[in-house]
Amino acid sequence: MRCLYCDQDIKKISIYSFIFKEDSLCIDCRSKMIKNHKKIKIDKLEIESFYDYNSLFKSLIIQYKECYDELLSEVFLYGIKEYINIKYRDYKIIYMPSSKEKLNKRGFNHLQLIFEELDLEVIGGLRYKEEFIQQGKNINERAKMKDNFIYEGDRLDKVLIVDDVLTTGSSVVGAYKALKPYCKVIKALVLASV
Numbered sequence: 001m002r003c004l005y006c007d008q009d010i011k012k013i014s015i016y017s018f019i020f021k022e023d024s025l026c027i028d029c030r031s032k033m034i035k036n037h038k039k040i041k042i043d044k045l046e047i048e049s050f051y052d053y054n055s056l057f058k059s060l061i062i063q064y065k066e067c068y069d070e071l072l073s074e075v076f077l078y079g080i081k082e083y084i085n086i087k088y089r090d091y092k093i094i095y096m097p098s099s100k101e102k103l104n105k106r107g108f109n110h111l112q113l114i115f116e117e118l119d120l121e122v123i124g125g126l127r128y129k130e131e132f133i134q135q136g137k138n139i140n141e142r143a144k145m146k147d148n149f150i151y152e153g154d155r156l157d158k159v160l161i162v163d164d165v166l167t168t169g170s171s172v173v174g175a176y177k178a179l180k181p182y183c184k185v186i187k188a189l190v191l192a193s194v
Helices: 015-019 027-032 055-065 070-075 081-087 100-106 110-113 139-147 169-183
Strands: 036-041 046-050 093-097 126-128 149-151 157-166 183-193
Touching: 036 183, 046 169, 055 070, 055 157, 055 183, 070 110, 093 110, 110 157, 139 169, 139 183, 149 169, 157 169, 169 183
Parallel strands: 046 183, 093 157, 157 183
Antiparallel strands: 036 046, 126 149
C-alpha cells in the first residue's frame, strides 16, 4: 500500500493500524499531522479540536477539498474515530453547510465523506441565509457568518456541530446561535484549529 499523500510505500505500521484499521498515510506523514487535542470555548459553545492547522494539515485539506481527492476523506478521523463514537454516542451530528457553488464544483460533501464513518445519526436543517464562500475572506468578512445561519428542523436533545477547520470561530458560533432555540445541549467538533 502507498501513502495517499506522499505516495511512498507504507512499510511500517503502528500498533493502532495493526489492531483497528491500516492507516492510509505513512508514519512520516502521520507524524507531521500534529495532534493537539484541545477544548476551545467561544461564547458559550465548547469546541473540541484534534490537530494543529499546520502546513501538512492545510495541504491535505486543500488536496481533499479543492483538488477533489475523495480518498483522503479517510485520513482525518484515523485514530480518533472510536473516541468520538464513545464520547458523543448520544449526540446527533449536523454538518456545517457548504455553499451550493462549492458542492456543485466538488461533486461531494466533504464533511459527509469524512464523518460518515462514525456511528452517529446525521441530521439536516442547518443552512445559510445567504450563500457565502469563506475562502479568501478576511476576519471582518468572516465575522458576518455569526448571523448567516437558519435551522429548519425538529427540536433536539444533543447536537454535535462538525466542521473541518476552526479559524475565527464565526461559522460555528453562527450555527450555534441558529440551533440554540431548538436544542438542549450543543457542542462542536473540528478536525483542526489555528
